[in-house]
Amino acid sequence: MRIGELSRRSGVSVPTIKFYLREGLLPSGELTSPNQANYTDAHLRRLQLVRALIDLAHLPVARVRDVLESLDSDSLSLRGRIGAVHRAVTPAPQPAADDGARGAAEAQVREFIEKRGWAVEPDAPAIATLVETIAVLHSLGREDLADQLDTYADAAERFAEREVTAVASRPDPDQIAESVVIGTILGERLIAALRLLAHEHVSARLLDRPSAPSHRTETTE
Amino acid sequence: MRIGELSRRSGVSVPTIKFYLREGLLPSGELTSPNQANYTDAHLRRLQLVRALIDLAHLPVARVRDVLESLDSDSLSLRGRIGAVHRAVTPAPQPAADDGARGAAEAQVREFIEKRGWAVEPDAPAIATLVETIAVLHSLGREDLADQLDTYADAAERFAEREVTAVASRPDPDQIAESVVIGTILGERLIAALRLLAHEHVSARLLDRPSAPSHRTETTE
DNA sequence: GCTTTATGGATAGTTATACTCTCCATATGA
DNA sequence: TCATATGGAGAGTATAACTATCCATAAAGC
Numbered sequence: 194m195r196i197g198e199l200s201r202r203s204g205v206s207v208p209t210i211k212f213y214l215r216e217g218l219l220p221s222g223e224l225t226s227p228n229q230a231n232y233t234d235a236h237l238r239r240l241q242l243v244r245a246l247i248d249l250a251h252l253p254v255a256r257v258r259d260v261l262e263s264l265d266s267d268s269l270s271l272r273g274r275i276g277a278v279h280r281a282v283t284p285a286p287q288p289a290a291d292d293g294a295r296g297a298a299e300a301q302v303r304e305f306i307e308k309r310g311w312a313v314e315p316d317a318p319a320i321a322t323l324v325e326t327i328a329v330l331h332s333l334g335r336e337d338l339a340d341q342l343d344t345y346a347d348a349a350e351r352f353a354e355r356e357v358t359a360v361a362s363r364p365d366p367d368q369i370a371e372s373v374v375i376g377t378i379l380g381e382r383l384i385a386a387l388r389l390l391a392h393e394h395v396s397a398r399l400l401d402r403p404s405a406p407s408h409r410t411e412t413t414e
Numbered sequence: 415m416r417i418g419e420l421s422r423r424s425g426v427s428v429p430t431i432k433f434y435l436r437e438g439l440l441p442s443g444e445l446t447s448p449n450q451a452n453y454t455d456a457h458l459r460r461l462q463l464v465r466a467l468i469d470l471a472h473l474p475v476a477r478v479r480d481v482l483e484s485l486d487s488d489s490l491s492l493r494g495r496i497g498a499v500h501r502a503v504t505p506a507p508q509p510a511a512d513d514g515a516r517g518a519a520e521a522q523v524r525e526f527i528e529k530r531g532w533a534v535e536p537d538a539p540a541i542a543t544l545v546e547t548i549a550v551l552h553s554l555g556r557e558d559l560a561d562q563l564d565t566y567a568d569a570a571e572r573f574a575e576r577e578v579t580a581v582a583s584r585p586d587p588d589q590i591a592e593s594v595v596i597g598t599i600l601g602e603r604l605i606a607a608l609r610l611l612a613h614e615h616v617s618a619r620l621l622d623r624p625s626a627p628s629h630r631t632e633t634t635e
Numbered sequence: 636g637c638t639t640t641a642t643g644g645a646t647a648g649t650t651a652t653a654c655t656c657t658c659c660a661t662a663t664g665a
Numbered sequence: 666t667c668a669t670a671t672g673g674a675g676a677g678t679a680t681a682a683c684t685a686t687c688c689a690t691a692a693a694g695c
Contacts, residue, residue, distance in 0.1 A: 195643095195692095206683090208683075208684055208685075209684080211643080211644080211645095212683060212684085221643090227690070228641095228642050228644075229691060230643065238554070241554060248507065249543075251472075254682065255681090272622060279610050279613070283607075283610065286469065286470060287469035287470070289462075289466050306611070309615075317611065318610075319608075319610035320607075322470075322607040323611070326470060326600055326603045329462075330596070332462060333459070333462060333463060333592075335600070338597055339604075342604075344576065345608050348572070350615070351565070351569070356559075357616045357617050357621070368555075380609075382543060383544070383563075384609070385606075386544040387544065387567050390527070392500070392577070393496065393497065393534045394530075394571070396492065396578050398533065399578055400491070400582065416670080417670085417671065430655080433653075435673090443672095447662070447671095448673095449671050450662060450670095450671065450672075
């Protein structure tokens with residue numbers, strides 16, 4: 194197919210597709226003449242993935258490129274791929290806590306990882322995010338959340354076990370690579386959305402039922 | 415304190431603080447004369463919260479303003495506040511799936527919520543995100559993830575129960591409001607970071623141990 | 636065969652966001 | 666008293682993500 198059909202089928206405008214081609218988010222089609230190229234279903238699929246990463250996961254274009262590059266390099270093992278996706282997806286966090294709080298958080302995280310027996314590289318980008326988040330939680334007085342790390346980690350471990358198993362069982366290496374990307378990034382959105390809904394449900398159950406008389410914004414059930 | 419000290423103590427530059435004042439992210443200090451104002455520890459704290467939302471949660475300034483407005487309106491119940499924070503935090507997702515996939519996803523989500531007995535408003539923003547995410551998962555061939563909704567929801571419910579309880583037990587209504595914001599937004603980062611670490615750990619355990627000789631981070635298989 | 640539309644490729648322009656800079660009249664502090 | 670800081674307002678800047686315009690050529694419709 195040519196760019197027009199690719200555009201129609203994906204819902205992405207032709208100029209935007211051209212932009213993605215320039216930015217390396219989409220490989221160019223096979224040229225049949227100097228100004229005609231042939232795009233395949235693989236291009237369509239890739240384009241859908243790009244839109245998912247940009248529109249749904251809100252990754253910046255530069256990060257999407259990083260993700261896709263690691264996806265296309267076939268010299269990586271599954272574990273290597275997972276690491277590459279993590280690095281592409283997790284930017285080094287802007288420092289948002291003061292150094293004191295960060296130091297304490299670092300110690301807490303180190304201890305936590307050791308207690309858990311988690312085999313992770315000490316410079317994994319997620320660790321920096323975790324440290325910064327905990328440091329901020331402490332300086333904002335929500336140490337209770339930071340102290341529940343194990344509760345969250347238990348669930349995270351269960352998720353990870355299922356997810357890694359599911360991904361590893363795919364037959365085709367290309368599918369594996371793509372699945373890592375999709376599962377890591379869209380899975381996060383899924384969990385976040387469900388958590389918000391659960392908040393609504395639980396707050397309705399715990400807070401409206403027992404006492405409180407009339408709310409306005411909400412229908413009282 | 416005056417703006418200089420606020421800047422030194424928060425690590426935020428004076429021009430940026432002025433920008434936040436203009437944008438309504440920070441209430442102005444009490445004027446003692448036409449060009450002298452007095453800032454308090456509450457300002458410092460608010461500023462730290464703003465930086466956390468911007469640097470750590472990557473909320474755009476306009477969203478931060480929405481969040482803080484709902485935080486400052488004291489006419490809302492706890493449940494109302496939670497809803498307001500959700501709305502401020504969850505942008506309507508860009509359509510990233512085709513209409514067919516979205517329709518199917520909508521049905522799946524409706525059924526799922528009913529089966530769970532979750533009392534949520536049908537136009538909760540998280541539902542739209544959930545629908546769009548599931549639609550994309552389907553059109554990218556990862557229906558297995560979308561089919562595990564209950565696994566994720568079980569965990570989300572456990573999280574929510576703890577979190578809502580913790581927040582509701584705060585004595586001061588102002589603290590409650592702020593806790594909702596912090597817990598909702600930073601809690602998500604916490605969970606996401608732990609999930610990534612768990613991925614690393616689990617992939618090391620499941621994939622390196624069984625067979626493969628020595629990985630270093632790359633190659634082999 | 637001829638006109639209209641579409642295409643690949645390149646370059647320039649646009650919009651939005653998040654600051655950052657410059658002024659100015661006034662206030663503070665050494 | 667005089668350099669420095671302040672509140673407030675307006676203009677300027679950097680970056681990201683498109684969007685528009687050109688052009689020579691190719692395909693499609695008549």
